[in-house]
Amino acid sequence: MNANRISLSLTLERLWQFSLQYYGVREVKDACLHLQNQYKGNVNLLLLLKWLDEQNVCFREQDWHKVEECLGRSETLLHSYRDMRRKIKHHVPETLYRESLQFELQLEKQQQSDLVDCINALKLELNHAEPLTLRYCRQLGGEALYASFSEPVNDIANL
Structure with a gap:
């Protein structure tokens, strides 16, 4: 057995709460949206990676494709829905638009569920x-954005 291999208990609720609080930081939110809109990055994946960084763990290099593949099921749906929501923003009542945002959050949560299932199936190790x-x-070509994600999350790392 590899001495660096560790066991980690990641649940959807733990990742979701971490994500809500971390994304609530203005600089982080802005950087996430920039990563998504300018570099075609996946915010849920970034939030998962940040949570893993906070735990000082990683998956093996050869498992990157598995993690990215697990997004496939929800990524197309989420992109299509997000595009549609943006198009209707000024053509529907505010209450309906807010409902569409809530539905999009449910799609985001489902994507995080897929990521949690994937990570829990992988071998995790201490990140050296x-x-x-x-x-x-x-x-993604957005290395400069890393500065916005590099600070430790003191209050919420153990969620």
């Missing part, structure tokens, strides 16, 4: 290399 969030930003 660079943070996963840095690797992801670099992979």
Whole structure:
């Protein structure tokens, strides 16, 4: 058995609460939206990677494709819905638009559920290399955004 291999209990609720609080930081939210809109990054994946960074764990390099593949089921639906919501924003009553935002949040939560299932099926190890969030930003060509994600999350890391 690998001495670096660890066991970690990640639940959807733990990741969701972490995400809500972390994303609630203005600089983080702005950087996430920039990553999504300018670099075609996935915010839920970034939030998961940040949670793993806070735990000082990572998955194996050869498992990156598995993590990205698990997004496939929900990514197309989420993109299509998000585009539609943006188009109707000025053509529907505010209450209906707010309902559409709530539905989009449910789609986001489902995507996080898929990510949690995927991570829980992988072998995790202590991270002795660079943070996963840095690797992801670099992979997308948005390495400069990493500064917004690099600070430790003191109050919410143990969620």
